[in-house]
Amino acid sequence: MSDILIVDDERDIRELVSDILEDEGYSTRLAANSDECMSSINAEPPGLLILDIWLKDSRMDGIDILKAVKRDNPDVPVVIISGHGNIEIAVAAIKQGAYDFIEKPFNIDQLMVVIRRAMETSRLRRENASLKRQEVSCSDMIGKSASFRAMQGQLDKVTKSNGRVMLSGPAGSGKEIAARYIHAHSNRANAPFVTVNCAGIEPERVEEVLFGRESSERGVESGLLEEAHGGVVYFDEVADMPLGTQSKILRVLVDQQFQRVGGSDKVRVDLRVISSTNRDLEQEIAAERFREELYHRLNVVPIAVPSLEERREDIPVLAQHFIEMCNDTQGLPVRELSDEAVALLQTMTWPGNVRQLKNLIERVLILGDSTGPIEARELPNEEEKADETGRVVLSGALATLPLREAREAFEREYLLTQINRFGGNISRTASFVGMERSALHRKLKSLGVVTSNKSGARVAQIDEPEPAE
Numbered sequence: 007m008s009d010i011l012i013v014d015d016e017r018d019i020r021e022l023v024s025d026i027l028e029d030e031g032y033s034t035r036l037a038a039n040s041d042e043c044m045s046s047i048n049a050e051p052p053g054l055l056i057l058d059i060w061l062k063d064s065r066m067d068g069i070d071i072l073k074a075v076k077r078d079n080p081d082v083p084v085v086i087i088s089g090h091g092n093i094e095i096a097v098a099a100i101k102q103g104a105y106d107f108i109e110k111p112f113n114i115d116q117l118m119v120v121i122r123r124a125m126e127t128s129r130l131r132r133e134n135a136s137l138k139r140q141e142v143s144c145s146d147m148i149g150k151s152a153s154f155r156a157m158q159g160q161l162d163k164v165t166k167s168n169g170r171v172m173l174s175g176p177a178g179s180g181k182e183i184a185a186r187y188i189h190a191h192s193n194r195a196n197a198p199f200v201t202v203n204c205a206g207i208e209p210e211r212v213e214e215v216l217f218g219r220e221s222s223e224r225g226v227e228s229g230l231l232e233e234a235h236g237g238v239v240y241f242d243e244v245a246d247m248p249l250g251t252q253s254k255i256l257r258v259l260v261d262q263q264f265q266r267v268g269g270s271d272k273v274r275v276d277l278r279v280i281s282s283t284n285r286d287l288e289q290e291i292a293a294e295r296f297r298e299e300l301y302h303r304l305n306v307v308p309i310a311v312p313s314l315e316e317r318r319e320d321i322p323v324l325a326q327h328f329i330e331m332c333n334d335t336q337g338l339p340v341r342e343l344s345d346e347a348v349a350l351l352q353t354m355t356w357p358g359n360v361r362q363l364k365n366l367i368e369r370v371l372i373l374g375d376s377t378g379p380i381e382a383r384e385l386p387n388e389e390e391k392a393d394e395t396g397r398v399v400l401s402g403a404l405a406t407l408p409l410r411e412a413r414e415a416f417e418r419e420y421l422l423t424q425i426n427r428f429g430g431n432i433s434r435t436a437s438f439v440g441m442e443r444s445a446l447h448r449k450l451k452s453l454g455v456v457t458s459n460k461s462g463a464r465v466a467q468i469d470e471p472e473p474a475e
Contacts, residue, residue: 008128009033010121011052013043013071014087015062019110023056026114027121040066044074051079053128054121059088059095069098076103077274080232083124087112103226147187148327149320151429153312157184160309165191170259172304173282175311178361181282182242184311189238194278197237200230205246212251213267220269231264234277241281244304245290252297259303279304282311314356314363319429321351324360328367338371346382352427354386418453418468421446430457 010032014020017038024034035052037043039061047055055075059068066074072084086099089110096107105124108117147158164171165188173181182201189199207215218229231239241247247255258264263274281304290296314321325343332338343351356362366385374384407415421439428434436446450456456469 008053009035010054010056010125011035011037011043011046012056013037013040013061013068014056014058015039015060015064016058019058023117026117030118032121032125040064040071043071047075047079047082051082053082054124055082055084056121057084057086059086059099069102072099072102072104073271076226078235080228080235081128083127085120085124097222100225101220101222146327147183148324149317150323151317151319153317153429154320157309157311158187160307161187162191164188164307164309166193168278170278170304170306171280172287172306172308173280173311174308175282175284176313176359177284178359179311179313180360181284181311182240184309185238185240185280185282188280189278192238192278194237198234199238199240200234201240201242202230203242205243209248212248213254216251216255217264217266218269218273219267226266226269229266231258231275231277232273235275238278238280241279241304243283244281245283245285245287245296249295249297252300256297256300256303259300314359315426317429318352318427321363322348324363325351325367328364329371332368332371336368338368339376341371341374341377342379344379344381347380347385349427350382350385353423414453417449418455421450421453421455422467425455425457432457 010027012020012023012027012034013036014023015038020036020038024036027034035046037046041064043057044066046052057068057071061067061071068086068088072086075082075084080103083105084103086096086104086107087110088095088107099107105127106120108120147154147161149155149158161184171185171188173184175181186199189195202216214227214229216229216231218227218232220226241255254264258275258277259279262276263272265272287296287301287305291298291301322343325348329338329340329343333340351363358365370380370384374380421435424435424439425432428438432446433443436443439446441449454469456467458467
């Protein structure tokens with residue numbers, strides 16, 4: 007995609023332009039009519055298209071070809087040339103997405119300036135696409151817990167299809183990384199991955215942002231759907247999409263085409279759609295805030311992304327990953343986590359999930375020591391805290407209970423936390439707390455603690471008694 011395709015019905019013109027460009031070190035292809043032009047583009051998109059606007063004995067004129075190229079190969083710059091040039095044709099060409107317009111007979115120096123700039127534009131677009139692909143490839147999935155492996159197994163099953171995927175899970179749990187994982191391992195890995203932040207776009211601008219717009223003043227401005235052509239569009243927190251836009255997105259999913267705001271031509275796109283939500287969309291449908299038909303179109307393959315509390319086993323490896331990431335991107339020191347720090351991280355509550363853990367690690371590296379392991383004292387301790395003499399300060403609720411009830415409450419919460427920390431593994435829990443496995447089972451039974459499967463992992467919880475009839 008680095009050569010130049012020259013399309014002109016006059017043989018002398020196209021060969022003259024070709025000779026000039028080849029003397030400048032460019033490789034060229036030639037086409038005499040619209041059929042030869044489209045056949046050449048379909049075989050391999052060029053780096054630049056030089057296009058005569060009037061083509062004798064052709065099914066399509068230059069404007070028709072321009073529309074087709076900008077629809078199917080929007081990254082290819084198009085320079086229009088014409089011996090019948092006037093301001094109306096120039097405006098029409100620019101409006102349809104042409105890079106520039108040159109009249110015949112053209113000045114060679116002027117032609118070369120335009121071509122160099124257009125080729126530079128083409129190069130920058132390819133580099134930008136390459137950087138986006140690198141960004142996707144660096145979005146690694148980190149974890150080894152049972153719930154994480156179950157989710158990753160589901161992701162692996164959908165990578166090679168074009169089925170629409172709905173990722174559900176709490177904010178900060180890593181839904182976008184899961185979407186990027188699908189893209190990076192799919193047949194579209196070399197195509198764009200475009201994120202649509204449904205909550206971050208002003209409602210009155212949603213359609214311009216998604217579909218693009220056309221105006222006589224600014225010509226064609228591509229939207230996010232057009233930028234995602236051939237690749238993946240990711241609707242982040244789709245429940246925040248305005249109702250009016252939902253109906254238009256539904257139509258795009260059905261037809262794979264749309265109109266830009268202010269335009270009249272249909273823009274065809276080839277997209278794979280991945281969506282995410284932290285809300286119950288069925289409740290949103292019942293409240294008439296989300297279209298049921300759109301839900302069924304998007305929810306072809308539902309995949310749940312577990313919260314960090316459902317995958318506490320992964321906290322040490324995630325924390326180490328973030329330490330190395332902060333070193334690579336910010337030059338912050340590489341520090342190990344002490345055993346006490348790991349234990350504290352695994353017992354904390356994480357309403358912000360993986361994002362909260364990442365931010366915490368970054369803060370500790372910035373504010374903490376530059377050497378030595380990260381100690382528990384550098385981390386926030388949420389509940390029981392030690393005073394200056396080392397005495398543990400009890401929470402108010404625990405301090406008001408009789409000793410027996412307080413001990414049972416503490417043991418129950420302590421063992422719940424430890425079991426969930428070790429992913430429901432009773433043997434590892436028993437080893438850490440210093441009990442025989444059989445003794446631990448008896449203690450759990452007496453405290454009303456049971457384990458059950460959730461998201462592919464064993465999770466401890468209180469065994470609530472059946473209500474009396």
